[in-house]
Amino acid sequence: xxIEAHGIAVQVPDGWEARIFRHxxxxxxxxxxxxxxxxxxxxxxxxATAMMPPGAAFLTLTEYRPDRELRPGTGIFAPSAPPxxxxxxxxxxxxxxxxxxxxxxMQRFFTVRERPFCLYVxxxxxxxxxxxxxxxxxxxxxxxxxxxxxxxRPAGT
Numbered sequence: 001x002x003i004e005a006h007g008i009a010v011q012v013p014d015g016w017e018a019r020i021f022r023h024x025x026x027x028x029x030x031x032x033x034x035x036x037x038x039x040x041x042x043x044x045x046x047x048a049t050a051m052m053p054p055g056a057a058f059l060t061l062t063e064y065r066p067d068r069e070l071r072p073g074t075g076i077f078a079p080s081a082p083p084x085x086x087x088x089x090x091x092x093x094x095x096x097x098x099x100x101x102x103x104x105x106m107q108r109f110f111t112v113r114e115r116p117f118c119l120y121v122x123x124x125x126x127x128x129x130x131x132x133x134x135x136x137x138x139x140x141x142x143x144x145x146x147x148x149x150x151x152x153r154p155a156g157t
Contacts, residue, residue, distance in 0.1 A: 002147075007115075007154050008061070011147035013140040027063035032144055034058075034137055044097050044120055054102060054126025057137040059144060064116045072111040079110040082119050085142040091123060102126040112150040119145065 001012045005020035006028035012018040018032035029043045035056045041047040043062040052058055061082075066072050073080070083090070086106065095105040097120070105122045121141060 004149075006063075007151040008063075009147075009149040009151075010144055013144060016140065016144075027065050029063070030059070030061040032059045034140070045122070046098055049096075049098065049100065049103065049122045052103075052122070052124045054124050055137075056124045057141055058122045059141060060118075060120045061148070062118050062120070064118065066114070066116060070116060072114045072116045076109040077111045077116040079108070081112060082110055082117070082145050082148055083108055084146065086121065086138055086145065088138065091121075096122065113152050115150055115153055117150075 003010060003012060003018050003020060006022055008020055008028055008030055010018065010030060010032070012032055016032055016034050017037045018030065019037065020028060020030045022028050026043065031037055031041065031045055031048065033048060033052070033056065035052055038047045038051065043060065045058055045060050048058050064070055090106040091104040093099060093104045095107055096103055103122055103124050105120065108119045110117055123137060
């Protein structure tokens with residue numbers, strides 16, 4: 001399934017849920033998960049990651065608003081594209097916004113079409129999560145990130 005809104009488009013893996021939203025006064029955010037997403041959540045999915053089952057994966061892509069201090073294409077936003085693939089070595093428990101037992105995460109910052117983004121991914125690697133499931137989610141996450149298309153910022157936003 002392909003979803004598109006706010007100048008962001010992705011191909012969502014079969015069996016996954018995804019939405020692109022924008023909180024009032026905020027910037028566009030994509031949430032995608034291998035489990036049912038909550039109806040409401042913050043940009044970095046603290047509600048979703050609190051309820052994710054062992055073996056599950058969650059991805060958020062959130063845009064930042066450029067200003068005098070945050071300039072697209074500079075500093076941590078210097079990379080001009082998201083990672084092409086995700087690897088086991090990209091994930092670590094210290095990368096989590098909220099540390100939770102059995103979870104590990106990764107973050108990457110980049111700029112596409114003068115739009116600065118953070119890609120944040122969380123995996124629940126609980127004891128009953130099989131290596132095959134973790135590998136399957138890694139492939140699905142890489143496919144989802146690889147399908148990302150960003151259009152110029154819509155006028156008036």
